[in-house]
Amino acid sequence: MAAVALVDLLAGPEIGFLALFSIGPAFACVSGTVRRALVVGALGFLLCLCIAWYDGMLDTRRAAVALATVAGVTGAAALAATLRGRFERELADVRSVAEAAQRVLLRPVPRRAGRMRVAVSYTSAAAEARIGGDLYEVVLTPSGSTRVIVGDVQGKGLEAVETAAVVLGAFREAAPDEPVLEAVGARLERALNRRLEGEEFVTAVLAEVDTDHTVTLLDYGHPPPLLLRGDGAVQFAEPSLTAPPLGLAALGPDGPRPYRVELAPGDQMLLYTDGVTEARDARGCFYPLERRAFLLKDDDPDSALEALRRDLVGHTAGPLKDDAAMLLLRYRDDGPATR
Incomplete structure (x- = not known):
């Protein structure tokens, strides 16, 4: 508005910039309060009045139209600021409910299970969201083993969030009770069959870490876990036979067959979703997870997983196109086992 006043004074009354004083209140409502919009509008009206008097146009139709324009825009700006404040409060309420749902659905996992150290990472593709269609959980069983799901x-x-809640609820109920991992998968299948319609499905990897650190895996059409050995060797723990995802058992071959992986002190296993391996850079290249596994060598598993997550986001140079969940299991050898 100061620039408008200066230009009008330099140009003289012939050009007529008076109506441009309405720019002030129009911009004031973008981020300010109702009071700010009214104060800026009043200042714009006063400047318009003073400039019209200075130019000798106070009793002209042009000045009357300009003053009416500033007053009208000020009223509209105050209304817009009121509505924006209401929407911001509603959005804050929705976010608080979403955060509560996130804490219930993806609650913190145990950081230690026997000699295993656990770290998790979740990056949602939805803007400002902390939860989506990916899921994970870690359950300690009475026998001393640890059961894990990533889906x-x-x-x-x-x-997708509702379906994830069904899977997690069924897993939390079945994991401590069922004697074998295949029975846990069967419980998940039955729970999904009661919920899903048509050809909806859930890919998942179920893992059971025994007290001797043998990991039993069930792969329901999910990307295979990544193994990072203590000597730096990297490999994928792929199943010998592929199996359909959860929810599609009736349409495909038999369910997955369990297969086992031996872990030694210093070994790590990364379970992840396809939002990691299918993340593309500007040239369309997929994220090279196997070649970036060296980032997991940090002594602290949480810091190691965060380094990998930052590298993943940097690879896409922007928001992820799909949710990305990662769960890291590290076989530690730093004292007696804990629960």
């Missing part, structure tokens, strides 16, 4: 629900949005 990916087909689709996005609230329906």
Whole structure:
């Protein structure tokens, strides 16, 4: 508005910049309060009045139209600021509910299970969201073993979150009770069959870490876990036979067959969703997880996983196109086992 006043004074009354004083209140409502919009509007009206008097145009139709324009825009700006404040409060309420749902659905996992150290990372593709269609959970069983799930629900949005809640609820109920991992998978299949319609499905990897640090895996059409050995060797723990995802057992071959992986002190196993391996850079190249596994060598598993997550986000040079969940199991050898 000061620039408008200066230009008008230099140009003289012939040009007529008076109506441009309405720019002030129009911009004031973008981020300010209702009071700010009114104060700026009043200042714009006063400047318009003073410039019209200085130019000798106070009793002209042009000045009357300009003053009416500033007053009208000020009223509209105050209304816009009121509505924006209401929407911001509603958004804050929705975010608080979403954060509560996130804490219930993806609650903190145990950081230690026997001699295993656990770290998790979740990056949602939805802006400002902390939860989506990916899921993970770690459950300690009465026998001393640890059971883990990492999964990916087909689709996005609230329906995917609802399906993830069904899977996690069934896993938390079945994991401590069922004697074998295959029975846990069967419970998940039955729970999903009661919930899903059509050809919806959930890919998942179930893992059971025994007290002797043998890991039993069940792969339901999910990307295979990544193994990082203590000597630096990297490999994928792929199943011998592929199996359909959860929810599609009736449409495909038999369910997955369990297979085992031996872990030694210093070994790590990374379970992840396809949002990691299918993340693309500007040239369309997928994220090279196997070649970036060296980032997991940090002594602190949480810091190691965070370094990998930052590298993943840096690879895409922007928001991820799909949710990305990662769960790291590290066989530590630093004293007696803990629960």
